[in-house]
Amino acid sequence: MTFDYRYSMLLACALLSTGGCIEDTPGSEGTTTTTEGTDTGSGSEGDSSDGGPSCGDGFRSAGEECDGNDFGMATCTSLGAGTGSLVCTAQCTIDATSCTECGNGTIEGSESCDLFDLDGQTCESLGMGSGRLACQSCLFDTSGCMPVCGDGVVQDGETCDGDDLDGETCQSLFGQEGTLGCSDTCVYDDSGCHVCGDRQIDPGEDCDTLPMDGKGLWTTCEELFGRNFSGQVICGDDCTIDTSMCFECGNGVIEGLEDCDGARLGGTTCEDLGELPGTLGCTEQCTFDPSGCGT
Ligand SMILES: [Ca+2]
Ligand SMILES: [Ca+2]
Numbered sequence: 001m002t003f004d005y006r007y008s009m010l011l012a013c014a015l016l017s018t019g020g021c022i023e024d025t026p027g028s029e030g031t032t033t034t035t036e037g038t039d040t041g042s043g044s045e046g047d048s049s050d051g052g053p054s055c056g057d058g059f060r061s062a063g064e065e066c067d068g069n070d071f072g073m074a075t076c077t078s079l080g081a082g083t084g085s086l087v088c089t090a091q092c093t094i095d096a097t098s099c100t101e102c103g104n105g106t107i108e109g110s111e112s113c114d115l116f117d118l119d120g121q122t123c124e125s126l127g128m129g130s131g132r133l134a135c136q137s138c139l140f141d142t143s144g145c146m147p148v149c150g151d152g153v154v155q156d157g158e159t160c161d162g163d164d165l166d167g168e169t170c171q172s173l174f175g176q177e178g179t180l181g182c183s184d185t186c187v188y189d190d191s192g193c194h195v196c197g198d199r200q201i202d203p204g205e206d207c208d209t210l211p212m213d214g215k216g217l218w219t220t221c222e223e224l225f226g227r228n229f230s231g232q233v234i235c236g237d238d239c240t241i242d243t244s245m246c247f248e249c250g251n252g253v254i255e256g257l258e259d260c261d262g263a264r265l266g267g268t269t270c271e272d273l274g275e276l277p278g279t280l281g282c283t284e285q286c287t288f289d290p291s292g293c294g295t
């Protein structure tokens, strides 16, 4: 009789050909599966302590909410527990405590906030000025934060704040030289920016090409250094003073428009000047002094 039953089961399995026969036959010794079809023991009862005979085999079967990763059709969402991943306990029951739900007032998983739980953050702590921080879809909503000019951080509505120039410079904004600043109202202060060559002496410039002479001559060396200097101060290409064309009378070197300098007469004599022979002198202004000629 037993043989006949087994034979019929084998035949049924072969006909169904669905990868295994489920043991649900009272009195059958074997838990007949495709891999352990010859196992005649009843040891499957020892596979799990509390979850029933087949808890732990990875296949959810009757009486098990889950087994391993097999949750059937159950998900956090289907259980009304939000989103996330279910956990299967050793007893083959579903643990939904790892599910997260935006809107339950508790910050979980990747939520930044949930309802009124802002995780202790404020507009200020987020560097967003002052005002009222809110939570929207479990992400911070900073639309109620107001910029504070003077906190040193550029926020919406500010072009700069203190030393925070938002990465801009005179060069990047205006193609100019100089130092960009920030006003008390958090807008750029370009008074420190300048262009050399615009004929205006701007902050950071010693001079700039002035329109009067059209030659870039700025002032006389005499004005700058004193009456024993001759020549012209030139404004350099970088709007700094260029004194290379200033000449000092009294330094013993005949330069520029100087006729002579001290005892240096450049080989010139009274006769060269159409005077009678004598001793040619040099004035304090480095011009020839013929008063000693003809004496
Ligand atoms: Ca939550
Ligand atoms: Ca600010």
Ligand SMILES: [Ca+2]
Residues within 6 Å of the ligand: 194, 195, 196, 197, 198, 199, 200, 201, 202, 205, 208, 239
């Ligand atoms: Ca200028």
Ligand SMILES: [Ca+2]
Residues within 6 Å of the ligand: 247, 248, 249, 250, 251, 252, 253, 254, 255, 258, 261
């Ligand atoms: Ca000289």
